[in-house]
Amino acid sequence: MAERPKLETVASVAGVSVATASQVMRGAGRISAKTRERVLAAARQLKYLPDGRAAAMRSGVNRDIGFAIHEIANPFNAEVISGVSDLLETEGYLVAVLDSRDNPERQRKQLEAFIRSSRGGLLWVPAAHTPSETLELLKAHQMPTVTFLRHLQRAQFDHVGIEDAEATARATHYLADLGHRTIAYLGGNATFGVRLERIAGYRRALAERSDVEPLIWESPDNKRAGLDAMLALHRAHPDITAVVCNGDMVAIGASLGLQKIGLQPGRDVSLIGFDDIPDAGIAIPPLSTMAVDPYQLGRRLARTLVDRITEPDSPTATVRVTAELIIRETTAPPVQFQLN
Amino acid sequence: MAERPKLETVASVAGVSVATASQVMRGAGRISAKTRERVLAAARQLKYLPDGRAAAMRSGVNRDIGFAIHEIANPFNAEVISGVSDLLETEGYLVAVLDSRDNPERQRKQLEAFIRSSRGGLLWVPAAHTPSETLELLKAHQMPTVTFLRHLQRAQFDHVGIEDAEATARATHYLADLGHRTIAYLGGNATFGVRLERIAGYRRALAERSDVEPLIWESPDNKRAGLDAMLALHRAHPDITAVVCNGDMVAIGASLGLQKIGLQPGRDVSLIGFDDIPDAGIAIPPLSTMAVDPYQLGRRLARTLVDRITEPDSPTATVRVTAELIIRETTAPPVQFQLN
DNA sequence: TCAAATTGGTATAACGATGTATCAGATGTC
């Protein structure tokens, strides 16, 4: 098997110098039509593709983008990835996804390796409890970076996210307006990231109507954990009639949990999720939720990074998109109201 | 803001030559303890990380691995990615995921960009209808490659997959043994990949017992599509009492579809899935399925690639793991048997 | 018709690391 073809091979096959071949390959300089054709033919024949490392090293441009995320399995994130890839790929970038699984140590190793290979830019959902050194690492290596979803106050990075607090407040008000007076908040891994903002919104909404006390219950962001957490929450506080969930995965788990103990979501207990993942609409019963279009969000995110790469000296900016309340069948007035 | 630190900077801060600094950084050569310490201190202080491009170009070793997959959103695949990353990251590699979304054109662009950036190896679930040129591209550039799940007969690549035909035959026999005589096969995108092998297993099982006719119904591999396809299938063939599904996503969709029209999965119609994704166990009712541990499968896959990279001249090999039948609540004897 | 401008191509120095050859000085051996 032949060695991997290089520019030198192409040049010698075409009978020109490497310099000429290089100019033809990237459409620069002034080369006559027939030499150009000879070079292109040689390249085609050898299946030549330029070595991006060498090119990037010399020219300083790099079209390799990383998307470092905390959780690749989440279907909302999967849709975001689609949006990001679509935009960046049409702009000529290659997107590679790194899954930190929300582990800051794993994240550190991944980002170090990422920097070593000198990629062109980073989209980043920081893992829970990301230490400052990791931020400084990115800064020190001048990596064009846009954070996503989880905003790092302490760092000067561009940011794209969701109006979490405002949306959660809206969801909470909606439940209270239906007549609920014991509204719990369920889900979220840790004292980190979007959960903080969503809980702030939840608290703010409750504070605005003095007759409901906040009640917050933690749970990892997946269905299994949501199911278990709902059971535990209900055991501890059987009087709860409504639950604001940190995400749809938890909400669907909670829905399954309620059904397991003979309660009907949307009648005995109201549930509201966040994200509007594909499962939300086909769940039984269909889940009420705060919807953000993850595909468009991904495009927005990618666009922000491209702008940063194109104009490295522009001031950093923060973009926050609003969520829309989607009412399906897990939200209804509490039972005592329905009896009236 | 300072420029990105390079070896030269480290060397000058430490008061040594670049050559010395290089040797210290990679623990080669013979360097005295105190110079070593000086260099390391300088590197630490500057947050120096070597430029992997330059290193790889010169030394020829590259610890960047790509995982090109057809569908990142599928939770089975997400678990595979975890297994792959865990193994490769402890071996010092960086894993980047590329999502072709089963589009051969997108895949071609991604793999071209991947080759350009000269990564060290590729794990690959070929997109549906992958043209031969894509294979030849990888061959021409001598990319160490292991295919996953979808076996390419025509190419000499290592392969890791599942005993699809055998497992599906086992599932089909199980349903027939329960007494079912109208057993459909549901799901699969196209005339491509694992679907072919699974259907072959289904057909073989039915052929071994002459009293059941094959009935095959296509559907994309997601819940929404599975739901719709189940409705259409039932409308066309209301007498069906059992369905072998191409995957759990379709099976769960089918389950939801049946419930939507008032049928009870596991009583009126038996369903059996494939993959044992997390949702399968907590679905209502819990789904019977063919289980393969995706995490371990991912590790196996990664190990195969490492072996290929380490020993480029060893003969190519194919690994196929067997699936285990998990009986939950969507499989039971058909109703007429239950009445007896 | 001779200088000036244009065309089409090449030689060569980077980019940031690595690895080998080399070398000066310290140590050891008999």
Add this chain to the structure above:
DNA sequence: GACATCTGATACATCGTTATACCAATTTGA
């Protein structure tokens, strides 16, 4: 004390591109 050996560091060529400076041949202009 002469010669071999070892130690610790350095110079330099190299990896595969790109960008610039340059040059010879051709065309243009007055």
